[in-house]
Amino acid sequence: MSSPVKVKAAIPKNESLSRIYRARFLILLLSPALIYYLLFEYLPMFGLVVAFKDYNVFRGLWESEWVGLKYFNIFFSNPDFWPLLRNTFLLGFYSLIWGFPAPIVLALLLNELRNSVFKRVVQTVSYLPHFLSNVVIASLIVMMLSPTTGLVNKMLGVFHIEPIYFLSIPEYFRTIYVASGIWQGLGWGAIIYLAALTTIDPHLYESADLDGAGRWRKMWSISLPGIVPVIIVLLILNIGSLFGIGFEKVLLLYTPMTYSTADILSTYTYRTGLLKGNFSYATAIGLFNGITSFILIYCSNYLARKLKETSLW
Incomplete structure (x- = not known):
């Protein structure tokens, strides 16, 4: 009896x-992510045409009057334009300056730990804040900085210092926002660098040991240069999001008393x-914010x- 003939699928x-x-x-x-x-990312971009129309909900998108750059001109001539731009840039810049190196330092230090139990405990504790929502993070900040029951003011009271209304003082807002952001993203950001450190050739460390190099020298001369390509890619992405600060935590923490330092483009767009x-005006602001972020990431x-001959494209 002859064996059945296997038919191969035709290849184009x-x-x-x-x-x-x-x-x-x-x-x-990959299809779920593509869909x-x-x-939710590309099809909604069609709605950017609202920025160039005097959009009326009852008349609809097509029947609304075309006004061109009217709302962009209104925004650029608004007295709030420069304060909003300054606040958005400074919050993003301070987060980048202080927040970007923190996971790198943590990853390098964790990589040098030899006690595996202690290393896992530190990793777990540092990762936990990332899984808390911004609502929970903001609630914790409000409770800790409360002038009556907050832990920080109670500690100041030990030194006979009067309670400070941290969340009502504009000068404190940026420090609170950046510090809480570092605490929230420190452990999660270190995961990528720890993964990159595992790709470094172990023979480099063995050669350094033969040459008498200590831990700090190996960290500075082998570990850090080995993750430079990853650092550059993530730095580019972070610079691109300099003006893309999420408004959730800012919205939960700021008050009218701190608008001078806390009000940013996204919260102004929300209001x-x-x-x-005013959908047309808000869309124009959002489009300006997106174009600015694109220019930053491209540059x-x-x-x-x-x-460094390392880039996203």
């Missing part, structure tokens, strides 16, 4: 189609668009490619 002759066919299972795995970004119903990527 076109090169592009054949490549897609060979990667069909990978594409299938998500298509539905203008959702609370006041930082260009500089990184020229200086």
Whole structure:
């Protein structure tokens, strides 16, 4: 009895189609993410046309009057424009300056730990804040800084210092925001660098031991240079999000008394668009914010490619 003949699936002759066919299972795995970004990131970009129209909910998008750059001109001539730009930039800049190196330092220190139990405990404790929502983080900050029952003011009271209303003083807001952001993202940000450290060739450390190099010298000469490409890529992404500060935590922490240092583009857009119903004006502000972020990430990527030959594209 002859054995059954196995029929192979026909492979498309076109090169592009054949490549897609060979990667069909990978594409299938990737499809949920592709569908998500298509539905919730790219299709909503069609709504940016609202920024160039005098949008009226009852008349609809197509029937609303086209006004061109009217709302951009209104925003640029608004007295709040420069304070909003300054506050957004400074919050992002301080978060970048103080928050970006912190996970790198933590990852390098954890990499040098030899006690595995202590290392896992430190990793677990440092990761936990990342899984708390901004509402919980803001609530903890409010409780800790409360002038009556807060831990910080109770500690100041031991030294006979009068209670300080931290969240009502504009000068304290940026420090509170940046410090809480570092605490919240420190452990989670270190994961990427710890993963990058595992790719470094162990023979480099063995050669350094033979040359008599200590831990600090190996950290500075081997570990840190070994993760520089990852640092550059993440730095580019962080610079690109300099003006893309999420408004959730700012919205939960700021008050009208701290608007001078806390009010940023995203919170102003929220108040203008959702609370006041000025959708065209809010969309124009959001579009300006997005274009600014794109310019920053493009320039930082260009500089990184020229200086270190490492970039996103």
